[in-house]
Amino acid sequence: MNQSTKTKMPVLFIGHGSPMNMVLDNSFTRSLKELGKTLPRPKAILVISAHWLTQGTFVASTAKPGMIYDFYGFPRELYEVRYNCPGAPEYARMTWDLLAGKKEITCDNSRGLDHASYSILKYMYPEADIPVFNMSLDYTFNSWVEKCVQTHYDLGLQLRRLRQEGVLIIGSGNMVHNLDQIDFDIEAKPYSWAADIDKLFKRELEKNNHKFFIDFPESGTSAVLAAPTLDHYLPMIYALALQEKNEHVQFTYEGIQNGSISMRGFRIG
Numbered sequence: 001m002n003q004s005t006k007t008k009m010p011v012l013f014i015g016h017g018s019p020m021n022m023v024l025d026n027s028f029t030r031s032l033k034e035l036g037k038t039l040p041r042p043k044a045i046l047v048i049s050a051h052w053l054t055q056g057t058f059v060a061s062t063a064k065p066g067m068i069y070d071f072y073g074f075p076r077e078l079y080e081v082r083y084n085c086p087g088a089p090e091y092a093r094m095t096w097d098l099l100a101g102k103k104e105i106t107c108d109n110s111r112g113l114d115h116a117s118y119s120i121l122k123y124m125y126p127e128a129d130i131p132v133f134n135m136s137l138d139y140t141f142n143s144w145v146e147k148c149v150q151t152h153y154d155l156g157l158q159l160r161r162l163r164q165e166g167v168l169i170i171g172s173g174n175m176v177h178n179l180d181q182i183d184f185d186i187e188a189k190p191y192s193w194a195a196d197i198d199k200l201f202k203r204e205l206e207k208n209n210h211k212f213f214i215d216f217p218e219s220g221t222s223a224v225l226a227a228p229t230l231d232h233y234l235p236m237i238y239a240l241a242l243q244e245k246n247e248h249v250q251f252t253y254e255g256i257q258n259g260s261i262s263m264r265g266f267r268i269g
Contacts, residue, residue, distance in 0.1 A: 007040050009163045010269035013239035014120050015174040016050075017257045018186055019071045022081050022119045028263055029123050031253040035267075036124030043166030044088040044131040046095065046159075049116040050173035050232040052136040057105045057155065060134040061092035066112035083118035088131035091167055095135065098158050103138075116172035116235075137234050149214050152234050156241025163269070169242060171235030175201055176226045176262035183259035190256035197226045198254070198262045205249045205266060210240050226262075243268045 014032075021029055051070050052058070065087045069079050092107055099105045117134060137152070162169060176194050190198075200222075204212045214237070217223045217230060227233040243249075252265040 006164055006166065008269060009042055009166060009168045010039060010267050011163065011169050011171075011239050011242040012252070012265065012267055013171040013173075013175075013236045014265040015253070015261070015263040016116055016119050016172050017174060017261050017263050019074055019078055019115050019119060020186055022115070022122065023075070023077050024186075028253055028255065028257070031265075032120055032123035035252050039124075039168065042130055042168035044091040044133065045121065045125075045168045045170060046088075046091070046133055046135060046162065047113075047117040047121075048135045048137070048169070048171045048235045048238045049114055050137070050235050051114040051116045052111070052134055053139045053231055054136040055138070055140050057099065057103055057138045058108045058111070058136040059092045059095050059105060060087065060111035061089040061107040061109045062087040062111055062133070063089055063109075065132065067118065068112045068114040070114045081118065081122065083113065083122050083128050085113075085121070085125075085128040086131045088133040091131065091162070091165070092133045094165065095133075095159065095162065098161060099155065103155060120170070120172060137231060139231075148230060149217055149234070149237055152237045153210070153214055153241045156238035159238070160242055160244065163242065169238070171237075171239040173232035173235035174261050175233060175236050175264055176256070176260070177232035178225055178228055178260040180228065181225075181260045185259075186257050188257075188259040191259050193222075193225050194256055194260050194262065197222055198256060198264055201262070201264065202251070202254070205251075208243065208249070210243075213237060213240060239266070239268065
């Protein structure tokens with residue numbers, strides 16, 4: 001197929017929140033069902049996961065990814081969730097080709113899917129018939145926050161061609177994610193600081209202000225509250241890096257769960 005006839009896929013950032021969402025019927029999970037109906041059908045799905053932290057960058061080239069239940073102390077029914085989608089080794093190799101020479105990258109042919117992937121895809125694409133693969137977050141630079149965020153943004157820029165190849169790229173994390181202050185009631189009233197930061201993020205996203213988000217983790221008290229660790233914040237940075245000229249952010253969901261976790265999601269393209 002000629003490049004000119006290909007459909008450029010949108011990009012998503014999804015705040016996946018508590019694993020409990022996998023078995024709940026709520027406004028968030030219903031929004032995922034509706035989102036899946038509005039998107040062009042992808043050839044493959046790349047999930048940049050808040051739950052795969054590595055030294056260096058890894059891409060999963062597993063042909064038949066298994067389930068990784070990377071959460072503890074939850075009801076048994078969560079450990080019985082299955083999402084038996086095929087893997088996408090061809091697209092993993094394409095990703096490797098795009099990044100090779102710009103950064104050390106490793107293909108992992110045994111990695112399964114963690115809950116940053118299947119907890120959202122089970123609602124978006126319940127038939128599990130689209131190939132899925134994950135990319136890890138290189139946590140090597142985590143002690144140098146400014147360098148870490150810029151490094152991930154620059155890496156995201158290199159993935160833009162995947163959109164032209166029919167790949168739906170999803171950053172799966174949470175832009176406000178503070179487990180130290182979590183309320184275990186998923187419907188708990190949001191902390192005022194969490195609501196304020198979420199509104200600030202909404203405003204800056206509407207401005208397409210990428211520099212704000214690259215700099216934010218160094219901004220002081222608000223950053224310590226919103227992103228005490230960067231694992232759930234960084235998938236959003238990849239989504240922003242994939243935003244091209246004249247593309248705008250469309251919010252797919254907004255709300256706060258457990259008092260301190262923003263569930264805000266957005267679509268680009």
